[in-house]
Structures are given as structure tokens and as C-alpha cells.
Amino acid sequence: MQGLMIFLEVVVVLLLLAEVYIRLRARRRRLQNRDAQVSAETRKAIVPVSPVESAPTSRAEVLPAHPQGEQSSTLQEALSIDDLLNEANIYLEYGHYAQAATVLRWYVDLNPHETRVINQLLDTYLAMADMDSYAGLLEGLGEKSGSVPMNESWWRERVEHGLQQDPGNLELLVLAEKVGMAVPLPQDxxxxxxxxxxxxxxxxxxxxxxxxxxxILWRAIAHEPLKLPLYAELLRIAHQQHLVEDYINALILLYLTVGYNGKTLRQRMLRAGEDLGPHPLWTVLADWDGNPETLRQLARSRQLEIPGSLPLA
Incomplete structure (x- = not known):
């Protein structure tokens, strides 16, 4: 099961790398075309239209004030940035939100400090009702918190706007918890x-x-406690982070899920946990006789909530 998860992670990474490569290649071609156009316009500007009508000029008057390469590079950069925003505004004017979002996302990836454009992109996602992209952008900005100028009030406002449109969005709920927002759970x-x-x-x-x-995994287990891949991923993360207590909690629920007959799986997960260091519960779990009530009492002593849909035996 762990091998399958690693394979899926590799596939996701490869797809992301392919997308980045395609975007960079398209952008490089566009910049090359603009560079050629700027160079042509620069040559026209410095060459007299007609030798007969033009007054004699010195070499200093004909040549540009700066080297052509430096001027071309500066103009090229200015044109690229302005063109991206102008292109996005045209799309928005005609209601083509998906195309505008694509262009704005390119710009934000290159300029993660531009709050105005980030707000424009987030508003575009809201107009499209694309809450996955909305939450994904906020997550990405959160990972770059040291390089973005947004303050706490901005984060709260943006998370709140997203939850107003999609109150059940799990990623936004997690972000709300991170910024300290009190998000009420549904009564029903x-x-x-x-x-x-x-x-x-x-x-x-x-x-x-x-x-x-x-x-995320704990919430999923509360809904589908019999899905073994959830425990496998939860145990993997807890083991990787050396979180012994979290590992034991996940292991208790795994024991309840697979029962006494899943001995091979239980023993393998138990041995992996023992590698994290000594703990008195390793022996308790190793000597378990198959009585689910023993594990339930152990869970209660650790304030570990057992999903209601988990079988009693």
C-alpha cells in the first residue's frame, strides 16, 4: 500500500513538472518574439526616414543614449508584464474568467508580492466558483509567508470570503484554523x-x-474508518515526523479496524512504531488478545475519539 502511495506521489510530481515546463516554454517563445519586435522598432527609430529630407546629424545624435542590448532588455521586461495584465483585463471585460485566471496565475507566480493582482486573481476564482483554485492559491501564498506582504486581517478576510461561498471547503476550514478564526461546526x-x-x-x-x-486524514477517518490507505498515510506521516503519541493513536484505531485476524499488518506497523523509541504501550499492543473493549478503554484513557461507524468487534 505504501508503494502505491509513493507511486501516486511521483505521478503527481511529474505532471506538475510537465505543466511548469510547458508554461515556461510558451513564455520563452513569446518573449523572444517581443524581443525581435522591440529591436525592429528601435532600429526604425534611430534610422532617418529619408537621407534627402533629414538634416546632417552627428553620430552621437543618431545612436541611442544606452546600449541597444540593455534598452531592449528593459523594454522587453516592461512589455511582458504590462501585456500580461492587459491581456487579463481584456478577458475579464468580456467575461472570459478561465482565460483571465490562467494569465493572472502566471503573473502571480512570477510576482508573489503584488497584492493587487493577487486580489484580482482571487476575485476571478470567486466569480468562476472555482473554490479549489481559490483555496490552493491561498495555501501556496501561506507557504511563502515570508515573501508576501499580506497581513493577518487580509488573510482573515480572504478565508472568510471563500467560506461564505463554500462553507464546507475543507482546505479553507484548515486555513481558518491556522489564522485563528472561529469557524462554527454545522449543528446538523x-x-x-x-x-x-x-x-x-x-x-x-x-x-x-x-x-x-x-x-485532513483524521477527518477522513471519522467519515470512513474502514479505509486502510488513510491509516497507512497517517502512520507514515507520524513516523516521518517522529510523533510517537500520534502514531500510537493511529495504531489503536488500525487495530480496531483490522481486528485480531489482521495480525501480519498489525505486527508490521507495530515494529515500525517501536523504531521511534521506547514506550510502555508497545508491549500492551503487542500482547493484545483480540478483545476490542481493551482497545476502547485505552482510547478513552488517551481522549482518542473512536468513529461511531467502527465495528464493535
Whole structure:
């Protein structure tokens, strides 16, 4: 199972690298075309239209004030940035939000400090009701918190706007917790959006923050406690981060899920946990006789909530 998860992670990384390569290649071609156009316009500007009508001039009057390469590079950069924003504004004017979002995302990736354009892109995602991209952009900016100028009030406002449109968006709920927002849980538990194992594993694969990943997996386990891939990923993260207590909590629920007959899996996970260091519960779990009530009492002593849908035996 762990090998499958590693394979899926590799596939996701390869797809992301391919997308970045395609974007960079297209941008390079566009910049080369603009460079050639700027050079042509510069030559026209410094060459007299007609030798007969033009007054004699000295060499200093004909040549540009700066070297042509430096001027071309400066103009090229200015044209690229302005053209991106102008192109996006045209798309927005005619209601082509998807195309505008693509162009604005290119710009934001190159200029993560431009708050005005970031707000424009977030508003575009809201207009498209593309809450996954909205939350994904906020997550990406959060990972670059040292290089972006947004303050706490900006983060709260943006997370709140997203939750107003999609109150059940899990990524936004996690962001709300990170910025200290009090997000009330639905009173009707049946109205709480279910988080499937597939959705949770996809979210964890997109975000390398271990605390975020563990929060996602615990919520998914509460909805689908019989999905073994959730435990495998949760145990992997806890082991990688040397979080012994979290590892033991996940292991207790795994024991309840697979039961006494899943001895091979239990022993393998237990041996991996013992590598983290000594703990009195390793012996308790190793000597478990198959009685689920023993594990339930152990869970209660650790304030570990057991999903209601988990079988009693």
C-alpha cells in the first residue's frame, strides 16, 4: 500500500513538472518574439526616414543614449508584464474568467508580492466558483509567508470570503484554523460535508505540511474508518515526523479496524512504531488478545475519539 502511495506521489510530481515546463516554454517563445519586435522598432527609430529630407546629424545624435542590448532588455521586461495584465483585463471585460485566471496565475507566480493582482486573481476564482483554485492559491501564498506582504486581517478576510461561498471547503476550514478564526461546526451532523478517502489522499498529496495532512486524514477517518490507505498515510506521516503519541493513536484505531485476524499488518506497523523509541504501550499492543473493549478503554484513557461507524468487534 505504501508503494502505491509513493507511486501516486511521483505521478503527481511529474505532471506538475510537465505543466511548469510547458508554461515556461510558451513564455520563452513569446518573449523572444517581443524581443525581435522591440529591436525592429528601435532600429526604425534611430534610422532617418529619408537621407534627402533629414538634416546632417552627428553620430552621437543618431545612436541611442544606452546600449541597444540593455534598452531592449528593459523594454522587453516592461512589455511582458504590462501585456500580461492587459491581456487579463481584456478577458475579464468580456467575461472570459478561465482565460483571465490562467494569465493572472502566471503573473502571480512570477510576482508573489503584488497584492493587487493577487486580489484580482482571487476575485476571478470567486466569480468562476472555482473554490479549489481559490483555496490552493491561498495555501501556496501561506507557504511563502515570508515573501508576501499580506497581513493577518487580509488573510482573515480572504478565508472568510471563500467560506461564505463554500462553507464546507475543507482546505479553507484548515486555513481558518491556522489564522485563528472561529469557524462554527454545522449543528446538523448529517449536513457536514463528507470527506472521502480519495479526496483526503489527494489533498495530502498536494500539500506537504505534515500538520495539515494529519488533520485532513483524521477527518477522513471519522467519515470512513474502514479505509486502510488513510491509516497507512497517517502512520507514515507520524513516523516521518517522529510523533510517537500520534502514531500510537493511529495504531489503536488500525487495530480496531483490522481486528485480531489482521495480525501480519498489525505486527508490521507495530515494529515500525517501536523504531521511534521506547514506550510502555508497545508491549500492551503487542500482547493484545483480540478483545476490542481493551482497545476502547485505552482510547478513552488517551481522549482518542473512536468513529461511531467502527465495528464493535
Amino acid at each position: 451532523q448529517s449536513a457536514e460535508p463528507a470527506l472521502t478517502a480519495e479526496m483526503a489522499l489527494a489533498l495530502v498529496a498536494r500539500n506537504r505540511d505534515p500538520h495539515y495532512g494529519m488533520a
